[in-house]
Amino acid sequence: MGTNDTGSGGADGTSGADGTGAGPPTRCRACGWDLGEPPWTAQGPTRTICDCCGAESGVDDVPVERARDYRRRWIERGAEWFDPEVRPADWDLYDQLTRLGPA
Numbered sequence: 001m002g003t004n005d006t007g008s009g010g011a012d013g014t015s016g017a018d019g020t021g022a023g024p025p026t027r028c029r030a031c032g033w034d035l036g037e038p039p040w041t042a043q044g045p046t047r048t049i050c051d052c053c054g055a056e057s058g059v060d061d062v063p064v065e066r067a068r069d070y071r072r073r074w075i076e077r078g079a080e081w082f083d084p085e086v087r088p089a090d091w092d093l094y095d096q097l098t099r100l101g102p103a
């Protein structure tokens with residue numbers, strides 16, 4: 001409260017380079033979707049709901065085994081989007097999964 005700090009001045013900037021090391025990762029731990037904001041910070045989970053798989057950070061992605069299990073069940077259900085309106089036209093599940101890397 002108090003200071004009128006809306007902060008973000010069009011903070012999109014770096015879309016292409018998936019900065020290794022620059023800031024906390026913004027990818028969903030369950031499905032690899034780029035949430036646009038870090039699901040976890042130094043303070044802990046941000047309770048971000050993934051638009052793609054619907055996982056909630058701090059709930060569905062801890063421990064790592066639960067995130068894997070969530071992902072498997074989500075894929076088994078058909079990998080349906082939590083918010084289909086956000087889904088890119090050229091979205092590719094397997095391409096996204098490769099971005100997860102070793103969990």
Ligand SMILES: [Zn+2]
Binds near residue numbers: 051
């Ligand atoms: Zn997700």
